[in-house]
Amino acid sequence: MNNYMSAVLSLHAELSLIVVLVVVFLADLFRSRPGGRGLRVLVCALMLVQVLLNLSPDTRELFGGMYVNTPFTSVVKSILSAGTLLVFLQSGEWTRRPDTAIREGEFYVITLSTLLGMFFMLSAGHFLIFYVGLEMASIPMACLVAMDKKRRQSAEAGAKFILSSMFSSALLLYGLSLLYGTTGTLYFADLPDVLQSGGLERLALVLFIAGMGFKMSLVPFHLWTADVYQGAPTGVTAYLSVISKGAAAVALAVVVRFVFPALTDDWSVVLALLSVVTITLGNLMAVLQHDMKRFMAFSSISQAGYIVLGVLAGSPAGMASLAFYVAIYVVANVAVFAVISTVEQHGGGRTDREAFNGLYATNPRLTLVMTLALFSLGGIPPFAGFFSKFFIFAAAFEAGWHLVVFLALLNTIISLYYYLLVVKAMYISTPAEGSAFGSPIHSSRGVRLCLALCTLGVCVLGVLSCFYENLFQWADMLPW
Amino acid sequence: MNILSLFVLVPLLMMLGLWAARTLSQVRGVMVAGSSVLLLLAIWLVVDYLGLRAGGATEEMLFTDSVMWYAPLHICYAVGVDGISVVMLLLSAIIVFTGTFASWKLKPLTKEYFLWFTLLSTGVFGFFISVDLFTMFMFYEVALIPMYLLIGVWGSGRKEYAAMKLTLMLMGGSAFLLIGILGIYYGAGAQTMNVLEIARLHIPEEMQRIFFPAVFVGFGVLGALFPFHTWSPDGHASAPTAVSMLHAGVLMKLGGYGCFRVAMYLMPEGLAMWGDVFLVLTTISVVYGAFSAVVQTDLKYINAYSSVSHCGLVLFALLMMTRTSCTGAVLQMLSHGLMTALFFALIGMIYGRTHTRDVRQLSGLMKIMPFLAVGYVLAGLANLGLPGLSGFVAEMTVFVGSFEHTDLFHRACTIIATTSIVITAVYILRVVGKILYGTCHNPEHLKLTDATWDERVAVICLVVCVAGLGLAPWWVSDAVSASVEPIVSQLSVFN
Numbered sequence: 019m020n021n022y023m024s025a026v027l028s029l030h031a032e033l034s035l036i037v038v039l040v041v042v043f044l045a046d047l048f049r050s051r052p053g054g055r056g057l058r059v060l061v062c063a064l065m066l067v068q069v070l071l072n073l074s075p076d077t078r079e080l081f082g083g084m085y086v087n088t089p090f091t092s093v094v095k096s097i098l099s100a101g102t103l104l105v106f107l108q109s110g111e112w113t114r115r116p117d118t119a120i121r122e123g124e125f126y127v128i129t130l131s132t133l134l135g136m137f138f139m140l141s142a143g144h145f146l147i148f149y150v151g152l153e154m155a156s157i158p159m160a161c162l163v164a165m166d167k168k169r170r171q172s173a174e175a176g177a178k179f180i181l182s183s184m185f186s187s188a189l190l191l192y193g194l195s196l197l198y199g200t201t202g203t204l205y206f207a208d209l210p211d212v213l214q215s216g217g218l219e220r221l222a223l224v225l226f227i228a229g230m231g232f233k234m235s236l237v238p239f240h241l242w243t244a245d246v247y248q249g250a251p252t253g254v255t256a257y258l259s260v261i262s263k264g265a266a267a268v269a270l271a272v273v274v275r276f277v278f279p280a281l282t283d284d285w286s287v288v289l290a291l292l293s294v295v296t297i298t299l300g301n302l303m304a305v306l307q308h309d310m311k312r313f314m315a316f317s318s319i320s321q322a323g324y325i326v327l328g329v330l331a332g333s334p335a336g337m338a339s340l341a342f343y344v345a346i347y348v349v350a351n352v353a354v355f356a357v358i359s360t361v362e363q364h365g366g367g368r369t370d371r372e373a374f375n376g377l378y379a380t381n382p383r384l385t386l387v388m389t390l391a392l393f394s395l396g397g398i399p400p401f402a403g404f405f406s407k408f409f410i411f412a413a414a415f416e417a418g419w420h421l422v423v424f425l426a427l428l429n430t431i432i433s434l435y436y437y438l439l440v441v442k443a444m445y446i447s448t449p450a451e452g453s454a455f456g457s458p459i460h461s462s463r464g465v466r467l468c469l470a471l472c473t474l475g476v477c478v479l480g481v482l483s484c485f486y487e488n489l490f491q492w493a494d495m496l497p498w
Numbered sequence: 499m500n501i502l503s504l505f506v507l508v509p510l511l512m513m514l515g516l517w518a519a520r521t522l523s524q525v526r527g528v529m530v531a532g533s534s535v536l537l538l539l540a541i542w543l544v545v546d547y548l549g550l551r552a553g554g555a556t557e558e559m560l561f562t563d564s565v566m567w568y569a570p571l572h573i574c575y576a577v578g579v580d581g582i583s584v585v586m587l588l589l590s591a592i593i594v595f596t597g598t599f600a601s602w603k604l605k606p607l608t609k610e611y612f613l614w615f616t617l618l619s620t621g622v623f624g625f626f627i628s629v630d631l632f633t634m635f636m637f638y639e640v641a642l643i644p645m646y647l648l649i650g651v652w653g654s655g656r657k658e659y660a661a662m663k664l665t666l667m668l669m670g671g672s673a674f675l676l677i678g679i680l681g682i683y684y685g686a687g688a689q690t691m692n693v694l695e696i697a698r699l700h701i702p703e704e705m706q707r708i709f710f711p712a713v714f715v716g717f718g719v720l721g722a723l724f725p726f727h728t729w730s731p732d733g734h735a736s737a738p739t740a741v742s743m744l745h746a747g748v749l750m751k752l753g754g755y756g757c758f759r760v761a762m763y764l765m766p767e768g769l770a771m772w773g774d775v776f777l778v779l780t781t782i783s784v785v786y787g788a789f790s791a792v793v794q795t796d797l798k799y800i801n802a803y804s805s806v807s808h809c810g811l812v813l814f815a816l817l818m819m820t821r822t823s824c825t826g827a828v829l830q831m832l833s834h835g836l837m838t839a840l841f842f843a844l845i846g847m848i849y850g851r852t853h854t855r856d857v858r859q860l861s862g863l864m865k866i867m868p869f870l871a872v873g874y875v876l877a878g879l880a881n882l883g884l885p886g887l888s889g890f891v892a893e894m895t896v897f898v899g900s901f902e903h904t905d906l907f908h909r910a911c912t913i914i915a916t917t918s919i920v921i922t923a924v925y926i927l928r929v930v931g932k933i934l935y936g937t938c939h940n941p942e943h944l945k946l947t948d949a950t951w952d953e954r955v956a957v958i959c960l961v962v963c964v965a966g967l968g969l970a971p972w973w974v975s976d977a978v979s980a981s982v983e984p985i986v987s988q989l990s991v992f993n
Contacts, residue, residue: 335570398643399636408632408676412571415680416688420708423680427673434669438646438662446650446658483568490570 028078028087031095032137034071038064039130046123058110058464061126065103072096077495079143083207086143090492094268094341095137101261101348102133107468108356109253111363111461117168118251125165128158129257136265140272145194145204148269152190155262156183156233162257163250175249182232182242190229196222206277213280223281226273227288233266234322237296244303247315252362252369255311256355259318264344267322271329271340276496282332289330290422296323298425301432310358310369313436314351317395320433321347324410327426331413337493339409342486346394346406349475353391356468357384364459374440376449380458385444387469392437394476397430405480500563501543502577502627505587508535509620516613525609526602532616533595536623540591547584548977558694558984559629568632571683572690576630581981582828585974586626586748586755589835593747594619596959597740600843602952603850604652604738611652614644615740622748631679631691631760635672638756641749642668645733645741653736664733668720675716675756681709682764696764697988703767710768713761714776721753722809723776724783731790734802739846742798746805747839751831754812758824762816763985766992769819774907777817781911783810788921792928797845797855800925801838804881807918808834814915815896818908819989823899824982825975830896832974833888833967837880840960844874847953848933851946857929862938867948871934873957878926880964883919888967893919895975 026033042061049057072095077088106126113122135154142148160183164176198204200219201212213219231239247255274285300320307313325347328340361377362369378385394403407430415423461469479485512532519525543561550560559578567573579587597615604611621641628634642665649661683691685701701709719726730750734742762769787807794800808830815827847870848863849855864871880887883894900912938944949957967974 338570393643399639404636404639409571411676412680412683415677416684420677420681424673424677427676428670431666431670431673435662435666438665441646442650442658442662445647483573487569 025080028074028080029085030074031072031087031092032134032141034068035099035130035134035137038068039127039134042123042126042130046127049123055110057122057126058106058113062103062106062464065099065106069096069099069103072099083205084144084147085138085141086206087141088492088496090337090341090489090496091140091268091272093489093492094140094264094344097341097345097348098133098136098261098265101264101352102129102257104349104352104468104471105129105253105257105261107464107471108256108352108359110464112251112253112359114462115363118165121165125162125253128161132156132158132162133261136261139269140265142269143206145197145206148273149187149191149194152233152269153187155265156187159183159258159262162254163246165254166251169249171249172251175246178242178249179246186229186232186239189225189232193222193225193229196225206273209277210279213278215280215284219281220284223274223278223285224288227270227285227292230266230270231292234263234270234325235319236292236322236326237299237319240296240300240319243319244312244315247318248309248311248369252311252355252359255314256352256359259314259355260344260348260351263318263322263325264348267325267329267340267344271337274329275332275337286330286332289326290419293323293326293330294422294425296320296326297429301429301436304436305432308370308372310371310374310440313371313440314354314358317433317436318351320429321351321395324407324426327414327419327422328410330419330422331410331417333413333417334490334493334496335409335416336413337496338486338490339406339413341489341493343406343410345485346402346475346479349472349479350391350394350403353387353469353472353476354395356465356472357388357391360384360459360461360465364461371440371443374443375447377444379449384459384461384469387473388444389441390473390476392440396434396437398434400481401476402478402480403476405486409486500561500577501539501546502561502563502579504539505536505623505627506620508532508539509616509623512616513613513620516609516616519609522608525612529598529612529616533591533598536619537591537595540588543579544584544588547579547581548973551581551977551980558981562629564630564692571632572688573632574630574692575633576692577627578629578694579627581977581979582755582758583626585828585832585978586751587623589751589832590619590622590626590748592959592963593744593835593839596839596843596956597743599952599956600743600846601738601740604740607651611648611738614648615744618644618648618741618744618749622744622752625752626755629693631683631693631696634693634756634760635675635679638675638752639669639672641752642672645737645745645749648741649733649737652738652741654738655736656732657736660732660736664729667726667729671716671719671726673716674712674719678709678713678716678761681705681712682760685709686764693759693764701765706765706768707771710761710765711772713765714757714772717753717756717761718776718813719753721750721757721813722783722787722806723753723813724779724786724806724810727783727787727806730806731799731802734805734842735796735798739842739850742842742846743839746802746842747835750805750809751812751835754809754816754827754831757813758816758827758985762819763988766989769989770992773817773819777814777908777911780810780814780817781915783807784814784915784918785921788918788925791925792921795857797848797857797929797933798842800857800929801841801845804841804922804925805834805838807922808838808881811893811896811915811918814911815900818900818903818912819986820899820902821979821982821986822902823896824986825979826892826895826897826899828978828982829888829967829971829975830892833880833892833964836888836960836963836967837877840873840877840957840964841881843953843956843960844870844877847949848874852943857932859940860933860943861936861940862934863943864934866938866943866946869949869954869957873961874934875930876961876964878930880968882923882926886965886968888964888971891968891971891975
C-alpha cells in the first residue's frame, strides 16, 4: 500500500494539476455571479503553487515504464505551468468582457486540461501515453480557439484547427503503427534495441516528424497557423504560440533523440532541412504581414525553426538550450501578446500594425515593455533572447551544423527587420487621424503584473547564468 | 572591484539616474557628472597604466580579472587592458564627455535620448575592456541597437531609411561575427573563450581559412570595409550630432580593434591566406572614400566619406602587419576619432543655426561665427595631415610602417593609398574655402550668433586633444607600440 501511494505520488505534477483543475471547475460551478475577479485570483494562486510542485529531483518510472519523470522534464513542466500562469494573468480583460465573462471558468478548465495533456506527453515512456497526451493537448485547444463564439473568424479558426490537428494526428498514428509493426513494441526504453534502419522505420520516422511538425507549425506544415492565430482570442493565441509549441518541441527532441538513435543520420538531415526552410519562409512571410497577430504567427513559425536547431544538436547542451530557449520565448512572446491584447481591448479591436503608431507618446511604459520583448525575440543583448539564441546556435554548431547555423544567423537579420518595423511604428510613426489612444491606457492589474513579470524575465533570465547551468545539469542527467 | 568594471558600472548607474531624473536640469546633471567621472577614470587609468609599464610590468594585459559566468560554455566575464585598449577607452570617454555637451539643447525627449546614448556608450566601454569573446560580442551588439532609435527618432533627413539600413547592415556583420566566434571557440578545442588563452592554442588551418574572413568581414562592416561601407554615409548624415560623433569617433573603431584583436591575432594562418584580398579591399576603401567625398555637397556626407577613407586606412595599416604600421593604425583610430568627432560637432552646430548642410548655400561663415569657423579650419587641417596636429602623426606612421613591408604588392598598395592624402586636401580645402570665406549672400545667416558656452566646451576639449596628440604623440605611441608587439610577432610567424 505504502509502495502504491509513493508510486502515485510520483505523478505529483499531473496530480496537482488535476487538483487545480477540479477546484477551479467546482469554484466556477458554485460561483454566484460571473465577471468577478475571484476566480482569476484563485486560479492564478493555485497555478503559482503548482509551478513549484512540478519540480522533482530524481527520475521516476511508473506503470512499467509507461510514465517516466526526470528532473529535466519536471523543470520543463514548470516552465510550461509558469507560462500558463502568465497567460491567465493577461487574459483578465478579455474574460471580463460581457460576452466572454460567462465562459471564464471554461477557459481556465479547458486550458488546464490541454496543459495536463502536454504533461503526459512530456513524461511518456510509451507511444500510447504519448499519443493520448498529444490528443488531450490538441482537441480541447479547438474549443479554446473557437471561444469567441460571436466572431466568425474565431469559429472558422476553431474548425481549421481541429481539421489540421486531426490530419496531423492521423499521420502520426500511421507512423506509430508502422513502428509497432516493424518492432513489436511501443516502449521508448525497448525501441532503440530493436529498431533497424530499414525503409519502413524511416517512413515511420518521417510520419512522426510530420505529425509533430504540424503541432509545432514547421514549414511546410504551417498552413493552419496564421489563420488560427488571427482568429483565436489573443490570450489563446499566446497560449498556442508558446506553451503548445514549447511542449511539442521538447517532446520531439526527447523522442527523436532517445527512440530513434539508430536513425540519427536520417532525422537530423530532415530536421536540418525543416529548420532552415521554416526559419526562412516564416521570416519572409512575416515581413509581409500587417495584422499583428498574423505577424506574430509567422514570427512564431520562424522561432519554431530556431527551436528545432536545439533538437538537431542532439546533445545535452542541445536539450538544455532548447528548454532555455522555450522559457525565454515564453516570457517574451507572452509579453508581446499581452501588449497586443491590451491595445486590442482598448483600441476598438484593432490588431493591425498601424494601431501601434505613435504609441510611445501616450503609453511610454507599455511601449518600453513591447520594445524589450521584441528585442529579446530578435536576439539583442543584454536581453534574454540573445543568450538563448547564442546557446542554441552554439549547440547546433558543436554538432557540426555550421552551414545551417549560418543560414539561421542570416535569418536573424530579416527577423530583426520586422521586429524593428513594430518599434518604428511605436516610436517614430505619427498616429493616424482619429487614433484610439489620445490618452494613456489603464490596463488591469493582472495585465500589469504579467507584463512586469515578463519584463523581469526578459531582462534577468539571460544575465543570471544559474538557470541555464541548472538546465544543463538536468539535461546531462537524462537517463537514456 | 576591478577598476575596469567601473567603465561598465558607471554608465549603468547613469542610466538608473536618468531613469529617475524628472527635470531637464537633472538629466543634464546626471550626464555631466557621469561622463566627467568616466573621463577622469579614463585619464587615471592611462596614468596608472603608464606608471605600471614604466615600473616594469611585462604582462600582455594589465588589470586583468575573470569571473566565471556560463560554465558549460566556458564563458567568463573577463577584463583586461593593454596599450591599445587604454587608448581606445580614453578616446571613448572624451567623445562621450564632449558628446554630452554637443547635445545640450537636443529636443524632444531629452531623457530618452540620453538613456539610449548611455546604453550605446556602455556597449563601447564594455567592448574595449573585454578579453572574452562572448562578452566582447555581447557588448558589440549592445552598442549597435540603440543606434536604430537614436537615428530613427532624433535624426534628420531620410532618418528611417538610414536607421534601418545601418542597423541591418551592422547586424548582418554581427551574424558573420557570431559564426566566426563559434568557429574560433570550437576550433580551439572548446576549452576557453578568453582571447589571450586562445592565442596560445592552435586553431586548425582549415578552420582558420573559413572563419578568418567571417570574423574580419564581421568587424570590417563596422570598420567601413569596402564594399560593406554603404551604411556609413547614410547613417552618419541622418544621425543627430552627438550620435554621429560617437559613431564615427568610437564605434567605427570597434571594427578595426576587433579585426586586430580577434581576427588577426587568433587566426594568423587565415590571415596569410586572405590578407591580400582584404588589403585590396581596404586600399579601395581608402581611395574610393576620398574620391567620393570630393563630389559630395552635404557637409555630413563629405565627412562620412572622409571617415570611410580614414577608417579604411586603419584596416589597411593593420593588414600591413609591421610593428610601425600597426602602431600607426591605432594612432589613426585615435586621431580620426578625435577629429571626426570635432567635425561632426561643428557641422551639427552650424546646421543648428543655418538649417542647411548644403555647401552651395553656405558662405562667409568666418565673419559670422568665428569660433566655430576656426574650429572647422583646425579640424580640416588635422584631417589633411598638417604637422603639429594628430592626423600627421597617425598617417605618417601608417605610411612609413606600410612601406617597411618589402613585398612589391604591398608597396604598390601603399603608393596607391598615399594618393588619398592629396585627395583629402582637395575636399577639405574646397569646403573650407567655400563655406567659411568669401562674402555671405544669405541675409538670414548674417543674423546668426557664434557658439554658446556648452558648444565651446565640446569644441575646445576636442581641439586640445587633437593638438595634444599632434604635438606630444610619444606617450601614446610608445604604449601602443609595446602592446602591438605580441600580436605582430604572432603574425610574423606565419606571414
